[in-house]
Amino acid sequence: MPESSNRDRDDSSLRGRIALITGGGTGLGLEIGRALGRRGAGVAIASRDAAHLEQGRAALAEAGVSVETAVCDVREPRTVRRTVAELEQRLGGIDILVNNAAGNFVRPAEQLPEKAFANVVDIVLNGTFNCSRAVGRSMISRKSGGVILNVVATYAWTGGPGTVHSAAAKAGVLAMTRTLAAEWARHRVRVVAVAPGPFDSEGAADRLWPSHELRERVLSSIPLGRFATREEIAGAAAWLVSPAADYVTGACLTLDGGGWLGRGILAGDGAVPTVRRRRAGRDGS
DSSP, rough: OOOHHHTTTTTTTTTTOOEEEEESSHHHHHHHHHEEEEEEEEEEEESSSSHHHHHHHHHHHHHHHEEEEEEETTHHHHHHHHHHHHHHHHHOOOOOOEEEOOOOOOGGGGOOHHHHHHHIIIIIIHHHHHHHHHHHHHHHTTTEEEEEEEOOTTTTHHOOOTTTHHHHHHHHHHHHHHHHHHGGGGGGGGEHHHHHHHHOOTHHHHHHHOOOHHHHHHHOOOOTTOOOOOHHHHHHHHHHSSGGGGTTTOOOEEETTTTTGGTTTTTTSOOOOOOOOOOOOOOOO
């Protein structure tokens, strides 16, 4: 476990808060659960895969995190409403929602089955709205305030070959983040987002960079020269939902090592060309 995890144990910034994380049984969702739990939050993880939930429960319990689980398909509004109501009855209210559930793979648009496009949009865009509305309504009715954190990606605004399904869905989530932030601010509900660049997660390598050559090509596009760690992404997410970020809403924090900025014409050996300066004339020209 990284050294930073030990420091997190002394951080009680989320003590007494309850966080619901969709897609929380594996990968980034699980890592965010660890980060929030180490800061004192009680964590509920939701997934449509019961096996993922059991793995996640065991991992979080081992890290000393108080955890509840719920089988839930975010694509189904009625199921989401029931799940939120049941969790609130058991836990006393949800203070933080992390919309992490997603479906990611790379496929050229002309080869993408119609059902695949619709399914990703249904999970990412519709699922985020279903969960945000259910939890947001509760936060508003309880007059408790709260935080909703959406996980997007930089290609939501840059685009990216092979990601038309995910990019379209996450662009919608980014617009939703800003819209709900403006609409629900008067209820003290903050809505924010993180946009991770490439990071290694369970199963990600096979779906996103299945060959060493492709991985190296992705790596070469990142100015900081490396992939993020899950712990780095989760730590940033934990800050955004904490009281330290209470004046932040509608914002999207980009965590990609500068990748979305591009390498520019001075990439390569990194040498900056010397520019010979002209001697000034008597008139200063």
